[in-house]
Amino acid sequence: MKTALITGSAQRIGAQIAKTLHAHNYNVIIHYRHSSKEAQTLADELNQVRTDSATLVQAELSDTQALQTLANGIKQLDVLVNNASVFYPTPIQSADKNDWSKIINTNLMTPFFLSQFLAATLAKNQGCIINIVDIHAQRPLKNHAIYNISKAGVAMMTQTLAKELAPEIRVCGVAPGSILWPENAAELNTEQKNKMLNKIPLNKQGTPQDIANTVLFLANSPYITGQIINVDGGRTLNQ
Numbered sequence: 001m002k003t004a005l006i007t008g009s010a011q012r013i014g015a016q017i018a019k020t021l022h023a024h025n026y027n028v029i030i031h032y033r034h035s036s037k038e039a040q041t042l043a044d045e046l047n048q049v050r051t052d053s054a055t056l057v058q059a060e061l062s063d064t065q066a067l068q069t070l071a072n073g074i075k076q077l078d079v080l081v082n083n084a085s086v087f088y089p090t091p092i093q094s095a096d097k098n099d100w101s102k103i104i105n106t107n108l109m110t111p112f113f114l115s116q117f118l119a120a121t122l123a124k125n126q127g128c129i130i131n132i133v134d135i136h137a138q139r140p141l142k143n144h145a146i147y148n149i150s151k152a153g154v155a156m157m158t159q160t161l162a163k164e165l166a167p168e169i170r171v172c173g174v175a176p177g178s179i180l181w182p183e184n185a186a187e188l189n190t191e192q193k194n195k196m197l198n199k200i201p202l203n204k205q206g207t208p209q210d211i212a213n214t215v216l217f218l219a220n221s222p223y224i225t226g227q228i229i230n231v232d233g234g235r236t237l238n239q
């Protein structure tokens, strides 16, 4: 039985990745920060399918000590999915150091150090790391400078770690286009949503399942490393 750790997997895209890997015989470690209720519900659902197949781990990932503690608790691992992220606008006129550390620490520093801390464990099983990037790692989303920078860093990290950690560990990425509308501080109005949808050749948003299928594909592809697959309905064709 293989094991996958998915960061930020209590809900939304991360939860679908956990469900999909679980449905393909992975045991899953569901990481969450604040969404304890959703994480517990998901773990209960998966454990009903197979006893002891889903465990929970809570951590604030922007804290490197918490990251180290999380990694120390994992003795066996085949797939690490770096999914947790922070997304909200940071207009250049008002963005401050607090925004910088919040977004860069979670989106970029965390996947780097989690990969470093778990490398020896992953290497034992010829494992892989899959980073959830964003199509805006290549072409910037207006008003989101810090997020764009963080994801561009994750894209380079995917390639550089693929080189550093080969041949024991593969490192790949999935770059979603528009999948689920952002919530809270990043919420969009109807006009903004329509504008975005009109730029997608396939004329609709993708689904969390589209992302999860690509994660599964990469996890099962032993001769692919250093690649990032756009899952965006063709959106990058119009960027």
Ligand SMILES: NC(=O)c1ccc[n+]([C@@H]2O[C@H](COP(=O)([O-])OP(=O)(O)OC[C@H]3O[C@@H](n4cnc5c(N)ncnc54)[C@H](OP(=O)(O)O)[C@@H]3O)[C@@H](O)[C@H]2O)c1
Pocket: 007, 008, 009, 010, 011, 012, 013, 014, 031, 032, 033, 034, 035, 036, 059, 060, 061, 062, 082, 083, 084, 085, 086, 087, 106, 132, 133, 134, 135, 175, 176, 177, 178, 179, 180, 181, 182
């Ligand atoms: N949604 C989209 O359409 C879209 C588009 C492009 C790229 N992506 C990428 O796809 C991935 C998933 O997207 P999503 O929209 O499902 O993500 P999301 O809901 O915005 O965030 C996923 C989880 O990340 C966790 N998280 C955030 N900051 C954290 C921190 N400091 N420490 C620990 N956990 C933290 C949160 O866990 P808790 O709830 O437990 O606090 C949250 O539920 C992300 O990497 C995102 O950048 C998404």
